[in-house]
Amino acid sequence: MRRGTIAVLFLAFLAAPACSTSTSPLDRELSGGFLDTEESEDYNRGTLYTYMDGGADLYLEYGFSSLSVRRYARGRDRYLVELYEMKAPESASAIYTCNRRAGSETELLKGCPAGVTDAEVQLARGPYYLVCRNEDPMARTRSHLVELARQIAEGLPGDCGTGKLFVRLPAERRMPGSEIALLGPIALNARPWLVALARDGFSRGWLATYEFPTGQVETLLAEYDGEGEAEHAVTEFKKSKASDVRAERREDVAVVTRAPGVPPDDVSSLISSLLSEPKWR
């Protein structure tokens, strides 16, 4: 009996996606000598684990819908292109902020910021999150990779950037590119100092770093399902052994900060500003 139950669970979870005949933004021809080398792979919410194992948890939390994977060759170089379609443009922007590397952002197309390293280019546009990667993770030249990403990004519909994703965060002193939108508790793994923050009831949050003359303040504005969960999170966080951290709450919203070397008054002022009623409410 037990075995039968398990088999049903397996099949439900790993059901293969139906074949799709719809066109993908990746179907357009590329110039510059990029050759599509292998049959494309497509994944849905049920099969994403088979592609990236435990890496799938984060994408599912962020509203993943589907993934198309293509492989390209240009001379001896091999490139992997992943095009994630998320349930909404906000989801695509949010997963982009979660994965981009601080200091790596540059404008790939006009008005379209992208995280660019030697091995990887990533950006969000409309409901799409695009990742182009050199198959050699130790690659040291990026020009062809950037060109591949640019051509694909040009064909994607919608706007680039983070839109109104961080409208709740005060803009003054905020370091550009430091913002991360957290759409669920797994994303709390983005910062080691948040390990003591309770996940129970965590709904969503916004991380950002603020710059003061005396140092930087990392902040998380976190929404919980209710006031009780927020209070529990703040109480438990205050017990953590981490140094230079603070936590405060207003209704179902908690603010936690890490501010090594920054005067307490500056941090208090920032917390107050983060917890104040947003003007758009």
Added chain:
Amino acid sequence: MLRAGLEALGGLDRLVKMGRETLLRGNYVAGQPYPVTTDPEMIVLLAEELREAGFRRSTLFDSHGTELLPGVRPEKNLQKLGVSEYVKKHGVEVVVRDFLDPDEFRFVRSPKWNIPSSVGVHKLIHEAPVIISLPVVKRHGEARFTCAFKMHFGSVSMADRIVAHKNGRRVDYFDQRVVHFADTTKPQLTIVDARALLARRGPVISAGSEVVQGVNRLVLSGDMAAIDSYCAQLMARHDPTFATEMVAGQLRHAANLGLGTPDLDRVKVVELRA
């Protein structure tokens, strides 16, 4: 380097007395090479050491697929990476098993577990006289870190892996299950190939991942908790988005179950240069 490490642990004589056949647990979670997956060269080098020590047979075991879906055959990753062909050429047998086939598992549970439901562990693992686990050191979305303990998600049924992930919002549930899965396997020896690490994002190379080379460590022990404690320190040294506190829950559960000693002050750490 490998031989020096084995000798520092007292050699392989004690393992030979437990049986002359070893099951080598590699990590082939994806069709991506080391450090995402176990380097086949490490398997061949270890097999040579085992042969010299008196083992008759070494078998590489993996279970990351199913015959039910065409794109996820159990042998897919090993074949794509050329691992099967390479290790067979050097006398190592390869066995892959379907992670969905209920006939492949023994269902076990321990009265020490706070989560009472049983776990399906692969029969071959359950019955193997000697198991040597060969993890790599990586970040992981839900577990935050994968090395000696988390490695054994690949030792149990896909149903159990799914249930653990589905309960991922309850960190304590997931951390406990990571340890329970390792408890079903309890390898006699774990050898971590930490020449390189997969930092920032894992357990496969995906957006935001970083391969850190030049770490140049092999970490060997019969104590999975000590291994993970040591390797978490390595990761923390090379990944600014990681801290050892992120695996404290797993290590605490492991210590409570008597699966090892995460406190490295109470472990004899021998560091050799080769």
